[in-house]
Amino acid sequence: MIVYDLECRTGQHRFEGWFKSSDDYTRQQERGYVSCPHCGSGEVGKAVQAPRLARKGNQLPEGQAGRPAPVPAPSSKMTAIAPAPVPEPPPQVVEMIQTLAKLQAAALESSRFVGDKFADNARAIHYGESEAESIHGQATVEEARELVDEGIAVLPLLLPVVPPEKAN
Structure with missing residues (x-):
């Protein structure tokens, strides 16, 4: 799995994209499958990002060979994250989704x-x-x-x- 920081070229929105491989990203991009989740634009490309380098699981930080990593002391405080509010979709989008849901329900019946x-x-x-x-x-x-x-x-x-x- 590969994670790219992507950027919408029209609205300058940044978001992550997860792909099976770099070839998978390229194929999806060429077919127009990659779009901005914020504004729907298909003009999306890779954003500048820092490399993500992971240390091998059997390696310890320098100077700590043979010693296990210290276990942090329990704390009464929690780390929390508040997600950004999801903007309301435009009324035309809501109407379109409702229409599609009605058509789908009729087809199922x-x-x-x-x-x-x-x-x-x-x-x-x-x-x-x-x-x-x-x-x-x-x-x-x-x-x-x-x-x-x-x-x-x-x-x-x-x-x-x-x-x-x-x-x-």
Whole structure:
């Protein structure tokens, strides 16, 4: 895992991005998947950052060879952090999310839940082995990619789907 300090070029917002590798960052950047979480801009790049050098786990600071690190004394004080307040999204964004949620709810009502057998059912319908119908369920990212590669139309849902038996 690699962590980059990223910076929005339009709003000068700074944030962290976690990637599997530097190649993963490059691929996501080229495809336009990296965007500013503050303003949504796709004009994002790596910010200047200090190198993060970690000492090997079996190394002690110089001059302390053979001696374990001292254990700090218990304290009644806690270290705390207060996250920055999340700004309210613009009304247009709220309206858009509400509209998408309503469309998604309508799609779920008019389709059959197939659980974790989504990929198998989607393939059977696509290849004419099952009667055509709208279905929804769960699939891994890899299964969804394979379906798309086979030309099978799938749409990810914005909100988690609760199986009917767990809805109450």
